[in-house]
Amino acid sequence: LRSYGWDATIADPQAAWNPDRYQVLARSAGGFVLLEEGAGKQQYFASRHKYDTAFPVWINHYQFAFGPKQNVLTLEDGRIVATNEGVSVVTVYTALSGKSLPDAPKPLTKYGYRPKVWGKNLVIASEQRIYVADVYGTMAEFGPGFFPEPQRNGDGITWQEFPVLEKDYWSGVEGKRGNLYIRWKKGTTTLLANAIEAKWTHNGGVIATVLRSDPLPGQPWWSVGTDIYYIANAKSHPVLVAADARTPAPHPTLPVCAVVGKTGAVNICGYDGAFRHQLAPMGDNPAWSHDGRRLLTEEPIDEKPDTKYLRVVVFKTIDLAPKKK
Secondary structure, three states: OEEEEEEOOOOOOOOEEOOOOOEEEEEEOOEEEEEEOOOOOOEEEEOOOOOOOEEEEEEEOOEEEEEOOOOEEEOOOOOEEEOOOOOEEEEEEEOOOOOEEEOOOEEOOOOOEEEEEEOOEEEEEEOOEEEEEOOOOOEEEEEEOEEEEEOOOOOOEEEEOOOOOOOOOOOOOOOOOOEEEEEEEOOEEEEEEOEEEEEEOOOOOEEEEEEOOOOOOOOOHHHHOEEEEEEOOOOOOOEEEEEOEEEEEEOOOOOEEEEEEOOOOEEEEEOOOOOEEEEEOOOEEEEEOOOOOEEEEEEEEOOEEEEEEEEEEEOOOOOOOOOOO
16 A cells, blocks of 8 residues: 655564554664654663663563573683573553653663563573573573574474574584474474575465575675475474575565565565565565554665664455355
8 A cells, every 4th residue: 555664773673463453663873773663753762871782672662672682602711602682672651642662771681682571471592592582581491503583473493403693502514504493382393494484374374585505704694595494383394485585574464575686676475485576675684563554674775884774564455255146
């Protein structure tokens, strides 16, 4: 139907939709920003403690969590240690004026990064291990692994055997892809070789990017060739969704996803690989709104290499059900 958007203030805004409304949370220089359609509705907030609001995720419609940008720190003596910031939570309330106002970030954990919602808990990565944190910040170890992706409202969780896209300080093998572990439920786990960027679909499946070979130093990781596959359940075989594509974003209600093609174009694909339609000639990190009516992408700005343009495309829904006579 139409599109709108905003200029980001940094090159890696990591924008995320509110799970209940058309509000976008994004990283900004020195803090974060809450974005909504319409002139004058952009609200920037700087952190007093200079927190790096990296990998933000909405816990619910009025709270979000974030953590440090890095998994580990390198000390002067060469030792590798966990970050000392941990995950914090921000509560956003609505003022009488109608504007969204956040409270100061409240530390939840002492270490960890990349928080993800798993039911009433958060899944947090730290060094080479995965932890589950409750609302009080109590941490329970889940097990070894990297880049965990829990099923937000289900029992499933995926994780990578190796960090792949980050430096591996633990296995001692650079560029090793390994397996993607898919735990559908307790006691039922399957593997997808060489897979990263796993996402859970609305119908309980998993969609992921598969690397054809090890990433090359000094080049974009997808330059080695990537394909997107879909696995419906523990007994299903992987189905090719899109060749020469990466960064899948499953639709919240339909068996389709947005992907980024080899040339950087944003495409819409069906899980069965039956169709692939180009939506935009350039974009990255697609994300659907809670109802699937809007798709957010990050577009490069030629004259501003250190920033991005956050574009939102608004769709019209069509009822394909047969009409009753």
